[in-house]
Each structure stands twice: as structure tokens, then as C-alpha cells.
Amino acid sequence: MINSLYGKSILNLTELTKEEFLAIIELAVAIKTNPEAYRGVLAGKILAMIFEKNSTRTRVSFEAGIIQLGGQAIVLDSKSTQMGRGEPIKDTANVLSSYVDAIMIRTYSDQMVEELAKEASIPIINGLTDDHHPCQILADFQTIYEQKGKLEGLKLAYIGDGNNMAHSFLLGGSLVGMDISIATPKGYEPRSEFVEQAQKNAETSGSKIEILNDPTQAVKNADVLVTDVWASMGDEAEQKERAEIFKSFQVNNRLTVQAKKDYLFLHCLPAHRGEEVTADIIDGTHSAIYQEAANRLHAQKALLVKVMANL
Numbered sequence: 001m002i003n004s005l006y007g008k009s010i011l012n013l014t015e016l017t018k019e020e021f022l023a024i025i026e027l028a029v030a031i032k033t034n035p036e037a038y039r040g041v042l043a044g045k046i047l048a049m050i051f052e053k054n055s056t057r058t059r060v061s062f063e064a065g066i067i068q069l070g071g072q073a074i075v076l077d078s079k080s081t082q083m084g085r086g087e088p089i090k091d092t093a094n095v096l097s098s099y100v101d102a103i104m105i106r107t108y109s110d111q112m113v114e115e116l117a118k119e120a121s122i123p124i125i126n127g128l129t130d131d132h133h134p135c136q137i138l139a140d141f142q143t144i145y146e147q148k149g150k151l152e153g154l155k156l157a158y159i160g161d162g163n164n165m166a167h168s169f170l171l172g173g174s175l176v177g178m179d180i181s182i183a184t185p186k187g188y189e190p191r192s193e194f195v196e197q198a199q200k201n202a203e204t205s206g207s208k209i210e211i212l213n214d215p216t217q218a219v220k221n222a223d224v225l226v227t228d229v230w231a232s233m234g235d236e237a238e239q240k241e242r243a244e245i246f247k248s249f250q251v252n253n254r255l256t257v258q259a260k261k262d263y264l265f266l267h268c269l270p271a272h273r274g275e276e277v278t279a280d281i282i283d284g285t286h287s288a289i290y291q292e293a294a295n296r297l298h299a300q301k302a303l304l305v306k307v308m309a310n311l
Contacts (some may be wrong), residue, residue, distance in 0.1 A: 005306040007101055009117040009124040011110070013171035014197060018205065020306075021175055025151075028142045028295065028302035035068065038301070041309050043070035047099040049127070050083070052107040052144060057269065058127045058135065062104050062304075063298040064141040069301055073310075074100065085167070093119035102308050111156045112218075123307040130232075131191070133164045136268050137172040138299035143292045144224055147264050152177035152205075157222035159215045159249050161184050161242075162190035164227045165268060170194055174201035181210040183218035185245050215249050219258040225286075226266045227251045227276045243275065251277040256286070266292050 005020055013021070047066045051059065072144055074241050083092050089112060096103060097120045105113055106127035117124040145151055147165045155178070158169050164186045170190060173180035176281040180191055180198065189195075192262055212218045219225060230246045231239045256263065265287045267275075272280040282289060305311060 003306060003310055006310040007123055010134055011113055011117055011126045013168060015136050018175050024138055024302045024306055025145055028299040031301050032298040038069060040070035041305055042066060045071035047071060047073045047310050048076060048096055048100040048103045049073055050105040053128060055106055057293055057296050058106050061300050064298055065301040065304055069304060089115045090119045095119040131164050131167055133168045135300055137168040139295040140266055140292060141172060142287055142295045142299050147288060148223060149211050154223040155179040155221060156224040156226060157181045157218045158226045159251055160227045161230055162188050163228060163232045166190040167194040172200035174198040174205055174207050177205040177207045179208040181218040182216040183212045186213050187244055214256055216258055217257055222259040222263060224264045225251060225259055227273055228268060230276055251281055256281060264288055269293055
């Protein structure tokens with residue numbers, strides 16, 4: 001099988017075909033099942049990791065992942081590099097391309113990541129931006145596949161802010177044929193261009209896309225329930241205001257009774273128990289948040305192998 005992802009940048013899920021997306025999931029499961037078989041496949045490879053946003057899971061999973069695959073990571077805080085002093089992205093991209101084999105960046109601006117990918121001659125991986133979180137979706141869909149045995153034909157309900165997670169669920173779900181129902185307060189819906197792209201994908205995959213302002217309607221008969229913090233990184237100043245606006249969008253027992261009895265609950269973490277989700281849900285029997293977090297390691301190892309090794 002030809003690896004069509006070798007040398008390719010992954011900035012968001014629109015760049016993956018359904019076959020490529022599923023191939024990453026399948027490889028992630030294989031690596032998780034037999035990690036020793038992939039122990040040295042990236043020997044001699046170096047991953048640079050640039051952070052403008054704080055990170056726990058992205059930082060540790062990528063760094064541990066590249067090490068376990070036989071490579072090494074160099075962690076760069078943007079404030080301690082010349083990027084933090086205003087060096088043009090073009091210069092950073094070209095210089096780093098001569099030092100390392102790939103770059104993972106976790107930042108605010110999607111335009112910055114796009115420019116980095118345009119100028120670099122090595123793969124660029126979006127570790128999180130304001131509009132996208134593709135690596136998290138790979139781990140989430142791996143978890144759903146492990147729990148449900150399939151992706152196509154399931155219904156996923158996302159309750160909360162129409163943020164980068166909502167965008168990525170729309171793009172990923174519509175790619176693989178999963179129904180996606182998003183419920184947000186009015187004025188906090190996902191951006192229209194990503195909704196339109198998901199609807200376009202759905203015409204091919206057969207999935208159904210819903211953008212609603214009623215969480216009860218969104219959750220009805222859902223196989224998977226997902227939420228996220230009400231104020232994403234960069235929106236913390238709005239926390240008090242959002243807490244009032246989003247209070248009826250809490251995932252709790254009154255809401256989850258509308259879902260299927262065997263529903264799966266996911267949250268990308270960090271979570272605010274008692275705000276977007278009650279403790280009895282996130283810590284209950286339906287929750288797979290720690291399996292989901294653990295799968296960041298395996299999904300990202302699969303992604304690194306795909307873009308850095310011509311296997």
C-alpha cells in the first residue's frame with residue numbers, strides 16, 4: 001500500500017481523505033496493540049515542537065511518541081526563540097527545515113501554521129489552533145472505534161462552544177460517515193465555512209449534520225456525547241459571562257437520558273467539573289476520558305509514522 005501521507009503537512013482534517021483518516025486510526029490501534037513492532041521506525045528522526053499555548057497531553061504524547069518510535073524531540077517555547085522577537089515565519093520555516101524532519105506547532109493563529117507549512121520543506125503538524133484540533137479528533141475517533149467497533153453510522157452529539165473541537169468533529173465525522181449534531185447557545189455556533197465543508201463531505205459519506213441551539217434535541221439517540229470547556233484558551237476573560245450563557249448546556253443526568261442507554265462520554269480535557277459537565281457523568285461508567293487521553297499517544301505515533309516514514 002502506498003503511503004500517500006509521507007512528507008505531507010496535516011493542518012486540519014480537510015487535507016485527509018476518508019481512506020487516509022481511517023488508515024491513521026487503524027495504525028494507531030496496531031501500534032497500541034503491538035508497540036514493540038514499531039519501536040525503531042523513526043530512528044534518527046527529529047521532531048521540533050513549538051508551543052505558544054500551554055500543553056499537557058499534546059506535549060507529553062508527542063514527545064513520548066517520537067522517543068518510543070526511536071526518534072527525538074526538541075521542544076521550543078516560542079517566547080525563547082527568535083519567533084518570539086518577530087523573526088519572519090518564512091525564515092524560521094526554512095532554517096528549521098534544514099535541522100529537523102518535522103515540526104509540530106501548538107498556537108493561536110491558523111494563518112501562522114498555514115504560512116509555516118507553505119514555507120517549510122518538511123511536514124508541519126497542527127497540534128492545536130483556534131480553529132482546529134485534528135490530533136485530538138484522531139484520538140477521539142480511535143476511542144470511539146475501540147468502544148463501539150465502528151465509526152460510520154454512529155451519532156455524535158457535541159454540546160457547548162462552537163470552537164476548534166466542534167469544527168474538527170464536524171470535519172472528521174462528515175468524512176467517515178458519522179452523524180454530527182452540534183448544540184451551542186445562539187451566537188456561539190461553529191464557523192459557517194466549516195459547517196459548509198462538513199455538509200459537502202456528508203453528501204458523499206451519507207452522514208447527517210445538525211447545528212442546533214437545543215442540547216436536548218442534539219443529544220436525542222446519540223451514541224457519543226462530547227463537551228469541552230466553555231471558555232477556550234484565549235477566551236478566559238469571558239469565563240463569568242459564558243458561565244451564565246452556557247448554564248443550560250451542561251452535560252448532566254437530565255440531558256444524558258435522551259441519549260442511547262450505552263452512550264459513550266468524551267472530553268478532551270482539561271475539564272471543569274460542575275460547569276460543562278457534572279462529576280457523576282465525567283467520572284461515571286459511560287466516560288472514557290482516560291482511554292481517550294491515553295490514545296493521544298497512539299494516534300500521534302501513527303500520525304508521525306505516516307508523515308515521517310515512507311512505510
